[in-house]
Amino acid sequence: MTVPESTYRVQLRPEFTFDDAAEIVGYLRDLGVGALYASPVLDATPGSTHGYDVVDPTRARPELGGEEARQALSARLKEAGLGLVVDIVPNHMSVEVPKANRWWWDVLKHGRDAGHAAFFDIDWDRGPLLLPVLGDDDAVAELTVEGDELVYYDHRFPIAPGTAGGTPQEVHERQHYRLVGWRRGNAELGYRRFFDITNLAAVRVEDPTVFAETHGEVLRWVADGDVTGLRVDHPDGLADPGGYFRRLRENAPNAWIVAEKILHPGEPLPQSWPVDGTTGYDALREIAGVFVDPAGEPGFTALATELGVKTGYHRVEAEARRLVTDRILVAEVRRIAALLPDVDPNAARAAVAETMIAFPVYRSYLPEGTAHWTAAIDGARRARPDLADALAALDAAVRGTPRGELATRIQQTSGMVVAKGTEDTTFYRYTRFAALNEVGGNPDRFGLGVEEFHRLAAEREAGHPAAMTTLTTHDTKRSEDTRARMAVLAEVPGEFADAVRRWTAKRGIDEPSLNLLAWQTLVSTWPIEPSRLRDYLDKAAKEAKLRTSWTDHDEAFEADVAAWPEDVMGDAELAADIEAFVRRIDGPGYVNSLGQKLVQLTAPGVPDVYQGTELWDFSLVDPDNRRPVDYAARRAVLARITAGELPDVDASGAAKLLVVHKALKLRQEHPALFRGYRPLRAEGAAADHVLAYTRSADLVVAVTRLPVGLAAGGGWRGTVLPLPDGVWTDVLTGRDATPDVATLFERYPVALLVRGDA
Incomplete structure (x- = not known):
């Protein structure tokens, strides 16, 4: 392999x-x-x-x-x-431009008799295929005919053989599809889609x-x-x-x-x-989590409560998922409920919705893993005891035929409810501490202990040693360095709370959850171009669906949000206060960044480096994280490092590229060093600030964690890392290593050690 x-x-x-x-x-x-x-x-x-x-x-x-x-x-x-x-x-496949997708064009032209009709997950029993592309239903009056195509502005659709003649509206009525107002898609769509995106049709x-x-x-x-x-x-x-x-x-x-x-x-x-x-999202949660100080939780909870941000995570999540079932995935819920013919339709829809809302994971895979299905049914019963009969019928039908259409569709759709309700809604509403609000994350769990990290890493080595690990992807809510600096806030909750109070009094956003998210984001990406922050906050506000959304706009609120970045940065006194705070946390942020990167590159699994993140990258959610990468600059830094330079840990990010290069080269040239996993525990007054492990008898990884607390406690104070016998060399610096942690981390806050001439 x-x-x-x-x-x-x-x-x-x-x-x-x-x-x-x-x-x-x-x-x-x-x-x-x-x-x-x-x-x-x-x-x-x-x-x-x-x-x-x-x-x-x-x-x-x-x-x-x-x-x-x-x-x-x-x-x-x-x-x-x-x-x-x-x-x-x-x-799924895109059907946004029908003519670009020859299979979809065939389906629209020939209907259920098309050669590719079975390629897409379409409910043909609902009649003509609804295509929600019009401004509203009355816009059918604006259709024209050009050759053998129906045309609505830039949209073109095929005319079935033998159905031409008459007005465009008469031609439209003869087709295997109906063009309808775009708002009807969520409730009446006849084909399965990717989440709530009607332009992406599911493939069988x-x-x-x-x-x-x-x-x-x-x-x-x-x-x-x-x-x-x-x-x-x-x-x-x-x-x-x-x-x-x-x-x-x-x-x-x-x-x-x-x-x-x-x-x-x-x-x-x-x-x-x-x-x-x-x-690798599971690895991301674990690696990022071990750099978050659990002691910061009470301060952030208190600040969020004071500002009016909801802090009951599971209640916020249930509300968001219910929004998805009741307003966004209505068509999908109805299609599933219709497969329970002997149950009152309203009760069937409610039972299906409540079950998906209660899922403890994205989906189950019946008949495998029945515990998650059981948990979802039990959760739905607790939430809606009045639906006991409908839930019992649903449970019996699904368990009785675990590979049947009903079981299949409800499992397929539960993942959509969880993803849209949790990742794309809750994570923008529950903004107590946004560093935890990540794909695969667990925002109500404030940090991860070192011993739990060791246990999970060992399990990955034993069970899936070739799994991918990641810190940044095209889907992450923020890049690894943005998250690493944000993690520092958990070590200074009081200082950050005082700052947010000052800043909010001057330039707060009139929606509590977005306001708290905005200040966390600003200090974590500073200095950021106002246009990038504006686009991010616009997306965050619409995903939260509290004051505005992608489909129902509050234009005045959106205008206020759009103006916020320039208002803040244009206020000289406020900007200076923010910059002073960032200077307080950017150094510890670099320590977190280097630590989590070296762990990701050396811990069990196959590490992925997202484009450009070998230097500092303070990106936000897509499309911000898809910006062009300056490879010429990275080549220049790499050339200096391969020539022997040991860069300082500073704003250039060159120290991160050093860590990435040295770790990747070691994996490439000596893969046998990266087999196995055992915790290595520091000893002494600051032992809790070290995360260390061996990957083989000849490889040790050690990094610094919680650097603010380390400095506040007086530094390393004689802490040692008991290295196995032998001469150890730090691959990052080329220097001999000693057990004294202060000496070990003298040049960099991380170390990659090999024994002898291994």
Whole structure:
């Protein structure tokens, strides 16, 4: 199996093509990367900036350079000794531009008799396929006919054979689809979609024919040796994730396969999935969590309460999930409830909704893992005892036929409810301490202890040593360095609370949760361009759905939010106060950043470096984290480091690139050092400020944690790290190491030690 020692994630787009990726292969090789890890490369919606909106899975995306450029990139990678990991999207395809998706065009033109009708998850019993693209239903009056197409401004749709003639409206009434107002999509849609995005139609990859058609090209690349690994997007949306992965493994027996599966704390990866592990959000939660001081929780809870931010996490989460079932995924709930024919329709819908709201994880995988299904039913019963009969009928039907349509659809949809309700709503409402509000995160759990971290790392080494680990992805709510600086706030809760009170009195946002989120974000990304912060806060406000949303706008509130960044930064006195506070936390933030990065690069798993984050990167949620990367600057820093420079820990970020380069090179050249895992415990007054472990008998990793508290306590004060016998050398500095922690961390707050000439 071709498991890489590490990966480097790049976002391919029309502005960064296969050729552009080929240009950085030499840099990645010199950095120490094991494989290039690319965003989806199949043909996508014209102009797509991310590639997850695939329109044709049978060819490499022309806007990236097409097949010839793809082959050239593969050849360059092979020559450099790097693998290629490709992100694939089995759950859905884009239908935003119908003509760009020839399969969807076929379905619209020929209806349920189309050759590709079975490719999409469509409820044909509901009648003509509703397409919610009009401004409102009355806009059918604005349709025109051009040749054999119905036209609505920039939107074009096929006219079925033999249905032409008469007014455009008469032609429209004869089609296999109906164009309707966009607001009807949430309640009346007749096809399964990706979350609430009506432009992404779900694909039935559980059908062997559909699997073969949608995966044939990528699997050809795997067979040819051009692709060595596959990252599978959103498997929880599939009808049978286990069956899908088994079929994928049969067709790619030697590929490294990781699943974008978000595991809640304590949730195991399904044993029946023949994958190498997850894409690493569980590792992110653990690595970031061990750098958060649990002692900061009371102060942040008190501040949030004082400001009017809700602090009952599970209540906020339940409210947000209910919003999703009752207003956003109405069509999906109705479709599931209709599969309970002997239950009152209203009770059936309520029972389905309450069960999905109560899920303790994203979804269950019946008949495997019945405990999560049981927990969801029990939670629904507690929340709605009046639905006892309907819930009993639902439970009996699902357990009785765990692979039937009802069980399949409710499990597919529960993940949508959890993701939209928790990640995309709760995380923007429950803003007590935003560093914890991360994909796969657990915001009501304030930090992670060192001993628990050791236990979880050892479990990963034992169970999924080839799982991906990550700190930043295209989906994270903030980048690793933004999160690391934000983590420092947990060590200074009183100072931050006093600052927020001052700042809010001068320039507060008139919505408590967004106000608290905005100040945390500002100090964690300072200095940030006002336009970037404006766009982030606009997204945060709409995702929270409290004062405004993507569909129901409060224009005055949005205008106030849009003006806030420049108002704050234009207030000289306020800006100076903020800058002074940032100077207090940016140094400890660098310590956190270096510590969590070295841990991610050396702990069990296959570490991924997200594009550009080998230097400091203070990014926010997408699309902010997809900004262009200055590779020339990174090449220059790497050249100085390979020439022997030991950069200072400063705003340049060069010290981080040193850590990344040295750790990746060591993994690349001496992979045997990274086998096994054992905790190594410091001794002395400041022992709690050290996180250390061995990966083999000849490799030790040690990092600093909670640096503010360390300094406040008087420093290391004779703390030692008992190293096994032998001569140990710090790979980062080239210096001999000693057990004295103060000496060990004299140059950098982290150390990567090898014994003898290992």
